[in-house]
Structure formats: C-alpha cells, structure tokens
Amino acid sequence: MMSDLENHFGDDASIDEESNKNILAYLVKNSAETSSMESSWNFLNSIGDKDIIAMSDTIFWKETHKDIDKKLYNHKDIKNKANCKACHSDIEKGLIEDENIKNLSAFK
Ligand code: HEC
Numbered sequence: 001m002m003s004d005l006e007n008h009f010g011d012d013a014s015i016d017e018e019s020n021k022n023i024l025a026y027l028v029k030n031s032a033e034t035s036s037m038e039s040s041w042n043f044l045n046s047i048g049d050k051d052i053i054a055m056s057d058t059i060f061w062k063e064t065h066k067d068i069d070k071k072l073y074n075h076k077d078i079k080n081k082a083n084c085k086a087c088h089s090d091i092e093k094g095l096i097e098d099e100n101i102k103n104l105s106a107f108k
Pocket residue numbers: 039055056064065067068072073078080081082083084085086087088096097098101104
C-alpha cells in the first residue's frame with residue numbers, strides 16, 4: 001500500500017520519500033501480526049487468504065457492525081465507515097470496548 005499512495009482508496013495520498021520510509025517502518029512495527037490484542041487477532045483471522053487491505057472489508061468488521069444502519073455512515077459527523085473515530089472515541093489509544101463507543105442515537 002505504501003508503494004502506491006497515488007492510488008489510495010481513490011485518493012492521491014502521496015508523500016515524500018523520507019516520510020514514506022518512516023511510516024512504513026511504523027506500520028511494520030505496529031502491525032496486527034505483532035499485537036497481542038484480541039481484536040487484532042480477530043481481524044487477521046477473518047482475512048484468511050483473501051486479498052483485503054481495508055479493515056472494514058474483513059468478515060470480522062462486517063460481522064461486528066452488521067446491526068448498524070448503513071444510512072448512519074452518511075451522517076455529517078461520520079461521512080464514511082472508515083471514520084472509525086466518529087464512533088470509537090478512543091480508538092487511537094487502542095480502546096475499542098463498548099464503553100468507548102459513542103451512543104449511536106447521538107447521530108440521529
Ligand atoms: C457508525 C459507528 C461506527 C463506525 C464508523 C465504526 N464502528 Fe466499530 N463498532 C461500532 C459499534 C456500535 C460496535 C459494537 C457492536 C456491538 O457490540 O453490537 C462496534 C464494534 C467494533 C469492534 C468490536 C469490539 C469488540 O468488542 O470486540 C471493533 C474491533 C471495531 N468496532 C472496530 C472498528 C474499526 C477499525 C472501524 C473503522 C474501520 C470501526 N469500528 C468503525 C460502531 C462503529
């Protein structure tokens with residue numbers, strides 16, 4: 001993915017070579033393969049031998065989000081299902097427990 005940032009999920013996300021090297025090193029060091037978090041395992045396990053790069057395309061993600069009304073992703077404060085932080089307030093800290101998920105009725 002880092003070698004083709006000109007075509008990043010439909011966007012041109014290209015950056016300079018130095019930044020690219022730094023980000024790549026970070027991604028490899030912090031990949032799900034090196035994590036002991038249960039959700040990392042769940043994501044990896046549900047990829048199997050499929051060629052999936054978007055977390056939201058994994059079976060695990062689809063399964064855990066199947067009860068969410070698809071229309072909600074068009075909400076102005078969410079915009080896209082890849083906007084994990086819109087609902088998972090503390091996802092950057094790795095906190096994905098239920099108590100760290102916003103009450104979805106707040107988006108109505
Ligand atoms: C519209 C709000 C919303 C968005 C956007 C969203 N999620 Fe969720 N997510 C939820 C809700 C609600 C649950 C809990 C579902 C349940 O328990 O029935 C959940 C559950 C999860 C879980 C399972 C947690 C567990 O208990 O094992 C993971 C992991 C997760 N989300 C990751 C993500 C990631 C990564 C993204 C972005 C690619 C994302 N979510 C985007 C609302 C959202």
